[in-house]
Amino acid sequence: MSTVVDEHAEPEVHAPPSPPKPRWRRLLLGPGWIRAIWMTALFFGLGFGLVTGIRALAGWDPVVFWDAIIVVAALTAAPIGFLAGLGAFDYWLAWAFGQPTKPEDHSGHGARRWTDYFRINTDHKVIGIQYVTTTIFFFLAGGMLAMLVRAELARPEADFVDPQTYNELFSVHASLMIFLFVIPAFAGLANYVLPLMIGAPDMAFPKLNALSYWLLPIAGIMMLSSFFFPGFGAGWTNYTPLSVEQPFGNVFFSMAVQWAGASSIMTALNFLVTIITMRAPGMTFWRMPLLVWANFTTSLLVVIATPFIAGSQFFVMFDKIMHTNFFDITEGGYPLGYQHIFWFYSHPAVYIMILPGFGIVSEVISTMSRKPIFGYRLMALSLVAILILGFSVWAHHMFVAGMATWLRIPMMITTLLIAVPTGIKVFSWLATTWEGKINFSTPMLWALGFVSQFVIGGLSGIFLGAVPIDIHASDTYFIVAHIHYVLLGGSLFTIFAGIYYWFPKMTGRMYNEKLGKLHFWLTFLAVNATFFPMHIIGIQGMPRRVYTYDPQFGNWNMFISISGFVLGASFLIFVYNMIVSWARGPRAPANPWRGMTLEWQVSSPPPLFNFDEIPQVVGNPYEYGVPGARHAVFNGDRHVVEAQETVRT
Amino acid sequence: MRAGSLIRVLLLALLLAAAATAVAIFIPWLPDNASREGERIDFVFWFVTAICIAIFSVVASLSVYSLIKFRAKPDDDSDGPPIHGHTGIEITWTVIPLILVISMIIVSSVALAQNDRDPSGSMRVEIFGQQFEWTVAYPPPGAREDMDGFVCFNLTEGSGEVDRRCKESPNLVLPLDRPARLHLTARDVIHSFWVPEFRQKQDAVPGLETEITVTPTKIGNFPFICTELCGLGHALMRTRAIVMQESQFEAWRRRGSR
Numbered sequence: 001m002s003t004v005v006d007e008h009a010e011p012e013v014h015a016p017p018s019p020p021k022p023r024w025r026r027l028l029l030g031p032g033w034i035r036a037i038w039m040t041a042l043f044f045g046l047g048f049g050l051v052t053g054i055r056a057l058a059g060w061d062p063v064v065f066w067d068a069i070i071v072v073a074a075l076t077a078a079p080i081g082f083l084a085g086l087g088a089f090d091y092w093l094a095w096a097f098g099q100p101t102k103p104e105d106h107s108g109h110g111a112r113r114w115t116d117y118f119r120i121n122t123d124h125k126v127i128g129i130q131y132v133t134t135t136i137f138f139f140l141a142g143g144m145l146a147m148l149v150r151a152e153l154a155r156p157e158a159d160f161v162d163p164q165t166y167n168e169l170f171s172v173h174a175s176l177m178i179f180l181f182v183i184p185a186f187a188g189l190a191n192y193v194l195p196l197m198i199g200a201p202d203m204a205f206p207k208l209n210a211l212s213y214w215l216l217p218i219a220g221i222m223m224l225s226s227f228f229f230p231g232f233g234a235g236w237t238n239y240t241p242l243s244v245e246q247p248f249g250n251v252f253f254s255m256a257v258q259w260a261g262a263s264s265i266m267t268a269l270n271f272l273v274t275i276i277t278m279r280a281p282g283m284t285f286w287r288m289p290l291l292v293w294a295n296f297t298t299s300l301l302v303v304i305a306t307p308f309i310a311g312s313q314f315f316v317m318f319d320k321i322m323h324t325n326f327f328d329i330t331e332g333g334y335p336l337g338y339q340h341i342f343w344f345y346s347h348p349a350v351y352i353m354i355l356p357g358f359g360i361v362s363e364v365i366s367t368m369s370r371k372p373i374f375g376y377r378l379m380a381l382s383l384v385a386i387l388i389l390g391f392s393v394w395a396h397h398m399f400v401a402g403m404a405t406w407l408r409i410p411m412m413i414t415t416l417l418i419a420v421p422t423g424i425k426v427f428s429w430l431a432t433t434w435e436g437k438i439n440f441s442t443p444m445l446w447a448l449g450f451v452s453q454f455v456i457g458g459l460s461g462i463f464l465g466a467v468p469i470d471i472h473a474s475d476t477y478f479i480v481a482h483i484h485y486v487l488l489g490g491s492l493f494t495i496f497a498g499i500y501y502w503f504p505k506m507t508g509r510m511y512n513e514k515l516g517k518l519h520f521w522l523t524f525l526a527v528n529a530t531f532f533p534m535h536i537i538g539i540q541g542m543p544r545r546v547y548t549y550d551p552q553f554g555n556w557n558m559f560i561s562i563s564g565f566v567l568g569a570s571f572l573i574f575v576y577n578m579i580v581s582w583a584r585g586p587r588a589p590a591n592p593w594r595g596m597t598l599e600w601q602v603s604s605p606p607p608l609f610n611f612d613e614i615p616q617v618v619g620n621p622y623e624y625g626v627p628g629a630r631h632a633v634f635n636g637d638r639h640v641v642e643a644q645e646t647v648r649t
Numbered sequence: 650m651r652a653g654s655l656i657r658v659l660l661l662a663l664l665l666a667a668a669a670t671a672v673a674i675f676i677p678w679l680p681d682n683a684s685r686e687g688e689r690i691d692f693v694f695w696f697v698t699a700i701c702i703a704i705f706s707v708v709a710s711l712s713v714y715s716l717i718k719f720r721a722k723p724d725d726d727s728d729g730p731p732i733h734g735h736t737g738i739e740i741t742w743t744v745i746p747l748i749l750v751i752s753m754i755i756v757s758s759v760a761l762a763q764n765d766r767d768p769s770g771s772m773r774v775e776i777f778g779q780q781f782e783w784t785v786a787y788p789p790p791g792a793r794e795d796m797d798g799f800v801c802f803n804l805t806e807g808s809g810e811v812d813r814r815c816k817e818s819p820n821l822v823l824p825l826d827r828p829a830r831l832h833l834t835a836r837d838v839i840h841s842f843w844v845p846e847f848r849q850k851q852d853a854v855p856g857l858e859t860e861i862t863v864t865p866t867k868i869g870n871f872p873f874i875c876t877e878l879c880g881l882g883h884a885l886m887r888t889r890a891i892v893m894q895e896s897q898f899e900a901w902r903r904r905g906s907r
Contacts, residue, residue: 329856541845
């Protein structure tokens with residue numbers, strides 16, 4: 001047996017302790033919000049000076065040109081100043097300039113006060129909570145926009161907002177939900193539980209982890225502030241030439257995607273290195289919980305695909321402000337090129353937005369059914385199959401776009417083939433519940449609700465995968481129904497399953513079970529009342545992204561809008577439950593669900609470095625019902641293993 | 650699985666299949682079909698619907714049965730049986746969906762290949778999209794059908810100027826039972842041609858000439874809608890598709906033709 005070394009017992013000293021500085025100096029020059037504020041202003045000023053100086057020297061008119069200033073100073077330089085001010089780069093900069101780095105005293109690690117959540121923090125558990133709360137904020141903001149969209153659509157006439165505002169409402173709604181909610185919410189949940197699940201003290205790169213979180217609020221504020229600069233009204237897909245012809249505000253989307261995308265890529269790299277190098281002794285790949293498998297495959301998708309959307313949005317912005325001609329036909333550009341690059345990210349993004357959910361649901365269903373996950377290896381392999389197939393289906397978003405007609409057949413084949421590994425997962429979850437002892441707690445309700453909604457979304461996906469039907473259904477409300485079944489009934493439900501499941505672990509308190517169940521049932525009914533009728537009006541002939549429509553769809557739309565408002569209201573129960581339970585809920589035990597995976601073997605919330613002693617993994621993570629089975633043992637109960645080994649020999 | 654529970658699951662599956670079939674039949678899903686291509690698309694639609702009802706009833710019946718039957722008693726803290734998997738069952742639920750998927754691929758490919766053809770004797774129609782209106786142009790009856798490129802709209806300039814010899818119309822007017830090959834392009838941004846009753850949809854892309862075939866089978870007046878977000882007037886970019894008898898159509902085409 002290897003000896004367990006606590007790497008954090010004696011921090012390596014990088015520099016002799018410096019004499020204490022005066023308080024005003026620390027406040028003004030030390031990392032934190034005060035420095036962030038003046039450095040944001042300083043970097044904005046630098047950007048402003050750069051643009052204006054060059055224009056003055058070149059003699060261009062006008063000298064103060066706000067379009068260029070906004071792109072350079074507000075959307076690029078100021079966020080860098082903000083991050084530098086908060087202290088995201090302090091360690092690296094000191095190291096790069098050959099100055100003594102601050103000794104690692106773990107003062108930037110863990111949360112002792114609530115203010116510790118509002119600074120650069122290198123503890124993956126704090127970052128996980130930062131992620132989840134921030135993404136829920138943007139979820140509520142995006143939800144408000146959806147309420148406004150439904151208010152406009154309640155009646156056929158244009159009677160609530162003007163067309164440009166309407167186009168911006170649904171564009172920003174989709175962008176927030178995708179880039180600031182679903183993708184980072186999964187990253188946040190995994191940030192919290194993944195290191196715990198593999199028995200690691202933290203992520204592999206804690207400082208990078210902190211930086212990737214702080215990019216998110218920047219991206220979110222940029223997307224929301226696009227309302228003050230009209231122009232992001234081309235849908236979240238931002239197709240050219242429409243996006244290039246939009247007013248200037250379109251660059252807010254182009255730049256926000258860069259910040260959010262950089263955050264995704266950094267987190268994914270961090271997950272990959274963490275999973276590959278920081279598993280506890282004995283944690284082989286085939287002993288990893290499925291959530292870890294799911295985030296491993298998702299991270300591969302993120303690092304490979306995300307540069308493509310970054311590129312596509314840069315091209316749009318360059319076409320717009322630098323007069324490059326990537327997509328301008330009059331100068332030899334090719335509009336469909338945009339769609340290919342865009343969907344080469346954005347289809348894998350669909351799996352980025354669901355595979356981590358598959359992982360969460362696997363954890364919840366196995367634990368709550370008190371049974372091993374059915375067909376563990378096939379479950380892991382089907383994730384890998386989806387990862388590979390996911391890169392070969394992007395053009396199924398373009399069946400009517402005008403690309404080579406023969407290309408539709410191979411894209412249809414790969415698209416429909418993805419139904420096979422996806423089907424394997426659904427069947428395996430059902431088989432896991434079979435003959436189990438099912439505990440219908442709130443996380444389990446969300447997980448099962450997810451399966452039901454995802455089956456409906458998967459079936460409507462088969463319709464859309466079949467080219468002839470897609471030709472009819474493309475760009476109609478059928479599509480809107482489909483994406484909301486897979487992303488709202490799908491991804492969102494798994495996020496709620498995860499939040500309720502790990503809430504006791506994260507906060508050390510129990511949520512209110514009655515309110516949790518009420519939240520589930522209200523949301524579940526409202527989702528179906530809102531989105532199922534959209535299939536019907538779509539097939540009947542209602543196109544998407546319209547603020548006014550044929551009066552024959554008026555009754556259905558009124559019904560959908562009312563259901564949508566109920567859906568929106570249902571989340572207030574969630575917010576209330578979370579806030580009150582976090583503040584005053586009963587203390588949570590270490591393992592309220594009697595789970596076997598490692599995060600349940602430590603206290604709630606876990607110690608600062610997760611494990612007081614490094615666990616030794618000795619078995620599979622879902623051995624429910626196997627007498628005496630253990631996933632991992634700690635030094636203290638080594639005798640258990642020795643006893644088992646004696647029995648075997 | 651015991652015989653008793655098998656029968657219960659089967660009954661449940663039949664019940665759910667009946668419910669799903671009722672939803673499929675009694676809700677008016679597809680608008681009335683008015684084209685030959687639409688008939689093939691409808692066939693694929695109902696073929697896929699039948700398979701989906703089958704999948705739905707199997708999955709839903711098993712899950713409903715499982716969730717009701719295997720729920721834990723309030724103070725039962727025991728675990729379920731440690732079943733880790735079953736190779737036979739896992740192969741089954743890999744192979745059966747694979748077969749269903751392949752059947753849908755074949756049916757879809759055949760329908761697509763038939764719909765994609767440009768039938769001999771088809772009539773050339775040119776459709777031009779710009780913010781926020783459609784213009785339809787008909788080459789003169791004598792014009793050769795096999796001519797390359799646009800004969801009515803000047804594609805390279807994309808100006809929307811119509812050749813003087815062509816018949817111009819704000820509506821898509823088509824003769825009954827005669828295949829029409831629609832050639833689409835756009836001036837400014839991407840638009841998309843859709844007539845729900847024809848089932849056919851095709852984007853009109855600046856700088857590209859896209860094609861689609863429609864063979865009307867029903868006389869009538871149908872909505873012709875832009876389905877690709879094209880700017881502020883997108884929702885209003887709609888006109889009509891009018892199908893009339895061949896003789897009426899010829900008379901219409903001569904009328905006002907330059």
